[in-house]
Amino acid sequence: MQQNDDMEVPLLNDTNSNRQKSLCPDWDGFSHQQKDSEGSMESPNLEFEYGDTDSFTAELSELYSYTEEPEFSLNRDYFEEDFKNHVKGRRWMELSLEEQKAHVMRLLDALEVTDRDKRLKVSRAILYLAQGVFDECDTVTDVLYWSRHNVFLLYEMGIFTALLELLSMEIDNNQACSSALRKPAISLADSTELRVLLSIMYLMVETIRVESDGDIPERKAAREAFKTELGSPLYNGEPFALLLFTMVTKFCSMNAPHFPMKKVLLLLWKTALFTLGGFEELLEMKVRTRERLNLPPLPEDSIKVVRNMRAASPPASAIELIEQQQQQKRGRRSRRPLVKQDSLDTYNERDPFKNDDARDDEDDPEDLDSVIEGEVDPLDRDVIIQPPPPPPPLRPPTERGSFPKGLPWAPKVREKDIEHFLETSRNKFIGFTLGNDTETLVGLPRPIHESVKTLKQHKYVSIAEVQINREEELQQCPMTLGEEEVEEAPAEVLYLGMLPSLSQYVIALLKLLLAAAPTSKAKTDSINILADVLPEEMPITVLQSMKLGIDVNRHKEIIVKAISALLLLLLKHFKLNHIYQFEYVAQHLVFANCIPLILKFFNQNIMSYISAKNSICALDFPHCVVHEMPELTAESLEAGDSNQFCWRNLFSCINLLRILNKITKWKHSRTMMLVVFKSAPILKRALKVKQAMMQLYVLKLLKIQTKYLGRQWRKSNMKTMSAIYQKVRHRLNDDWAYGNDIDARPWDFQAEECALRESIEKFNTRRYDKNQNSEFTPVDNCLQSVLGQRVDLPEDFHYSYELWLEREVFSQPIQWEGLLQAQ
Secondary structure (H helix, E strand, O other), rough: OOOOOOOOOOOOOOOOOOHHOOOOHHHHHHHHHOOOOHHHHOOOOOOOOOOOOOOOOOOOOOOOHHHHOOHHHHHHHHHHHHHHHHHOOHHHOOOOHHHHHHHHHHHHOOOOOOOOHHHHHHHHHHHHHHHHHHHOOOHHHHHHHHHHHHHHHHHHHHHHHHHHHHHHHOOOHHHHHHHHOOEEEEEHHHHHHHHHHHHHHHHHHHHHHHHOOOOHHHHHHHHHHHHHHHOOOOEEEHHHHHHHHHHHHHHHOOOOOOHHHHHHHHHHHHHHHHHHHHHHHHHHHHHHHHHHOOOOOOOOOOHHHHHHOOOOOOOOOOHHHHHHHHHHHOOOOOOOOOOOOOOOHHHHHHHOOOOOOHHHHHOOOOOOOOHHHOOOOOHHHHOOOOOOOOOOOOOOHHHHHHHOOOOOOEEOOOHHHHHHHHHHHHHHHHOOOOOOOOOOOOOOOOOHHHHHHHHHHHHHOOHHHHHHHHHHHHOOOHHOOOOOOOOOOEEEEEHHHHHHHHHHHHHHHHHHHHHOOOOOOOOOOOOOOOOOOOOOOOOOOHHHHHHHHHHEEEEEEEEHHHHHHHHHHHHHHHHOOHHHHHHHHHHHHOOOHHHHHHHHHHHOOOHHHHOOOOOOOHHOOOOHOOOOEEEEEEEEHHHHHOOOOOHHHHHHHHHEEEHHHHHHHHOOOHHHHHOOOOHHHHHHHHOOOOOOOHHHHHHHHHHHHHHHHOOOHHOOOOHHHHHHHHHHOOOOOOOOOOOOOOHHHOOOHOOOHHHHHHHHHHHHHHHHHOOOHHHOOOOOOHHHHHHHOOOOOOHHHOHHHHHHHHHHHHHHOOOOHHHHHHO
């Protein structure tokens, strides 16, 4: 198996499609990829439940790298040193609530000292409290209980605000930045203060965010207050997430290479998740918004539908293929009779996107799919003497019923689809059209009436369509409709803060994603994302090297997880808040080459990535602080954990597929990018992961491009086409399976993106540019009113007032005759 690791995906902030097309030669390498070696063994069903996050303990453990493990005892020592000086002979758990508050106040006062080392010791003592005073606990449950108790106490005493001021100081610490820039190699020691501060803030955000059954009303009120505080522009006039975005861009511009990026990204993701809401809350918001806009309710609960889906079986194994081929050879006639081809073949001979040239037939491994999947040639099906015996039962028989009876999704039809259908029918039967009129059916035959009735039964009006129509009205009648009332929702506040530098934030996140992708090679000019995982002294034994290697891989996986979850969360919330906010972020992602970057990520042995065991359970927090450390050996490190798959990697893959779906849906130009970058073989390999949700989003991506892939591809991939039919929502008059739709013809893709960009710029100008209505301001023609207006003058104006009078008034000759003539 060969991987195309040296393939570059430059991040462009450029709309020129020619520059993006220059990537195509690199992507020809996809056709020479592995021949599905992971398909040689039957992959098991993955019992994976998708959610906003992993389990609470897993999310806590991923905050720390294994290299930081010695610092746990350091935190404890600094806390106990200070605690014993003020409280003699007692433990933290034995104090009353008032005594605990008093001690936290002492720590808060000590944070104000100017001595940097003393401040760090106090920060570590606070971190020990947030970690659950683990030295006084016997079990993981005790640690989590006291961590939760202490975090709410710290928030109540105002620790978060004090930490925020310290974090701002560290970000602006030019001495630390210049010191890190001069160092040839950056290690954990360069980011100690930042790591401690970010760890406390992460523990506070994550602990307060997660609801518990035993929470008292005071804690519920504190959660709502903290959520509002984080989402409001209270910190220097901007939300807390904006400060973290600033850290990301500063790191990616090489101005602060010592920033601990993993902790920053995790805190940024959890802050956005807390303030904006997760997928369940998003669905509730969507339902409420549809009610407010007087739209019909959603046809189904998408989260429940996806969770109830069963995974489809992957392509057949090698043994099964050999057996099936031999059976087919025994069952075939010696020669094939002539079979009349349908009219679709005639169309496909002229299909400009059909892969019928010799080069593609040789290069594209998809042409071998009839062998890979064990498909029978459609032309052979009618000429077999008797049905071939069933293949050997290599799969459990229960998996054959993997799909429920009936289709999982209710079909949807857009208003535009009905208009297009009627326009075509009127041209055919009457000879003229009636524009956007979908009610008049005079002159059309009865079957067309029935078709329109069926289409209208499944008509779905999205929130985005309503928002686009409303925006067009506001653009056309700015004076009549007046100013739009914009609700100050958390998503609105965040978008307003991100707007001036949104392209920088997007490019920075994609740079980090590229650096953390397993298919990327380390290059001298790439950013170093390992600053907060590499120790000061490099390993000298094989065991230490293995441990560090696992730690580095785990570190990269967590960064991918945080970025993918953050981007998906932003896209979904911005889309609900206003479609053009979503389109603005999506267009920046496309211009920064997010599409080829995600395809590059999937251009690997995806089964190996999902089943990777880059974790050492004995070193995970909080397990490592309450249990004796077992002796680590090379064998135990190689064995890893006993889990069937890695939750975070499967979570990241699904998130990236969902992002790719979001930015390509209904966009012909971006769908063509999928075709140009030869995404079909890459996506088909991802179908080998037997997880229903991941397969669903892969099939969606394949569905939107099937009409461009040509008849031969569709004929060779009937199993995939069948899976698309069974699992993906249907659009009643979408000819995705045949390719004889007008959408499959050549398209002016650049014009499509430019028109979208123009609409986005008009929206941003109308809603956020405060000076844009100056031309509509009425002119005041009353002399007394104009002279009576208060004019704001500079503070130092009275010092130069006489000089200004002399220069601007007395020394200027007034042409009275000219003024009279002008009247």
